[in-house]
Amino acid sequence: MYRYDSMDTRLVRERVEEFRGQVQRRVAGALSEDEFRPLRLMNGLYLQRHAYMLRIAIPYGLLSAAQVRKLGFVAERYDRGFGHFTTRQNIQFNWIRLEDTPDLLGHLADVQMHAIQTSGNCVRNVSSDPEAGVAGDELLDVRPYCELLRQYKELHPEFMFLPRKFKVAFSGADTDRAATAVHDVGFRATRDAAGALAWRVYVGGGLGRTPRVAQLVHDSLPLEQCVSYLEAILRVYNLHGRRDNKYKARIKILVGDLGVSAFRDEVEAEWAQVPEAERALPAAAVARVAAMFDHVAYDPAAAAVTTHRARAERDPAFARWLRTNVRPHKVAGYNIVYLSLKHPGRPPGDASSDQLYAIADLAERFNHGYVQATYTQNLLLQYVANADLEAVYAALDAAGLATPNIGTLHDLICCPGLDYCSLANATSIGVAQEIQARFDDPDELEDIGPLSLHMSGCINACGHHHTGHIGILGIDKRGEEAYQIAVGGSPGVDDAAPAKVARILGAAVTRADVPEVIALLVATYREQRNPGETFLDTVDRVGVEPFKERVYG
Amino acid sequence: MAEPPRELMILDGAVAPRRYTLHDDVPDALAPQMAIPCDAWLRLREAGAPLIGVGLILEGDCDLRALRQHLTAIPFVALHITKFTDGRCYTHARRIRHLWGYPGTLLVYGDVLRDQLVYLWRVGVNAFYLRQDQDVRAAVQAFSLFTAFYQYGPVRPVSAAG
Structure with missing residues (x-):
């Protein structure tokens, strides 16, 4: 694991003090809420329905025991006893008082943690394959590159006011467990024509109201050039991404408008301005960081x-x-x-x-x-x-952490929804629990097999409903909570099973009907499946019609 | 005038009297320390105007490519930040200062708050006209907030690894 040196430590401490000053100016009225908003967001602080929410960065999802213990302390001291882990491998606390945040961040700095760029229109936390370093199907341990990119993007002076948020994910294995295809930029390890490790770079993925699967922009980028190439992408985006409409400001819209070929040309032209000697990360820096991740002495016995x-x-x-x-x-x-x-x-x-x-x-x-x-x-x-x-x-x-449901219908991805989020149109958590209760037989869950259910309480898609094998989107239908059901989505597994957006089955259903609709979809799958087929395999083979027919027919 | 005249600016980390005037339209009589829009500056330059001491204004949406060949003749560049969440001028500054090696003054003006100063300084801006309501003397403290950076400094390029 990367260990801070004195410079990393100083930077995080100084950022805490800068934010303390910003909070003081806000409390004193010297900063308007309009001015404070982007400043607090780029330090992970949201204003939600009941309180402030603070999102804390977990770079590429990796935590030390001391950090986890500190998160427990934060939950106990500053929240109501809980933390909430997110799809981007961060953790957020939902009951934070503005005045407490500088001290809270001070406690985090004690264990080399912070909330820098966990929100805002800047480069967000770098996410990765959670099995990086230990996966059997791994070509490359991506964590050293994730860490180098973390350092590069942290308080990067050129890219703190991008048109919109910017998310990067890394995967170094055959199986993509980092959802790289739905990130603004995804780096996937590959081998180039000569057999050397390299990156396939994907750009323009994202969910929200305009779901897009990322497109290939470079098919064999040398490993050590990932940062400078990303900088060229960021520079093109910073200059040319739309700023007139926040719903059209993500890089996916720019890539779509230009076409990936023209976008690539822009990036290459920008990259060409960087002296060749400066394009690669210094080998010593890569080696220094990589050594920190190669630390476990396995017992041959x-x-x-x-x-x-x-x-x-x-x-x-x-x-x-x-x-x-x-x-x-x-x-x-x-x-x-x-x-x-x-x-x-x-x-x-x-x-x-x-x-x-x-x-x-x-x-x-x-x-x-x-x-x-x-x-x-x-x-x-x-x-x-x-x-x-x-x-x-x-x-x-x-500890209540051994529920045998990983990868099953119970293991659903879900946003906070109407319980916390001021953007939500509908409840997520309660509906998730109602679905879980409907499928309470572990034998049945195992028989159903791999099935990802993703649910969002609004079109912003924090629950990644577009990429669920079953996707649920909560909407407001004439003042009532209602739920659109879709099937066949995937964040992408590998080249043979790429990412795709789930297809909506029909009109939204009431909250009370959601568990039964899910049960109908599962029953359809169990009737239609061939031996060995997963839910997604069956949808791919038979199409959505049998599912639609069962629910609406 | 693009901006009403005020008294103070920050220049190279210190408070100083303002010395530049910013013009949306080309004045009848051009003089040193005036800045005019980029396209007007280039047009006059092509026409052979001397433009002694006359700087140019860059907006976020300006295309900088035509500028590069004239860099040595430009005494100062004024970057106009119309809204403080608009980051385009940061890339302009980085390109002009670090990638093209421009040695002259880079000024920012417009919706400029103290919270932007460290970032702007680090992409190569060395002169600041803060927004009217900002306390210039207090804002100077922003330069001493950080002593550690992962990326390049205002002058000294360092590795991405820090």
């Missing part, structure tokens, strides 16, 4: 321990948890253990302060002191040895 298999033979609950929540690791004898934050009865993505403390302890005992946040609003431990699986399971179970 770990694979010989198989006691967990014997336990699974006699304990069906443990066996189910192994099947659903534990993933293979690149090193034999080690496991990637997902912590489910989708416990029925709790808002998806929420963790209590007590859970955060428990997770920090677990990370220290069994995971070399690390915790990783995922795109799907869960957490994972990526270095769990076979010998520790039973103890980890027991601790997670006791």
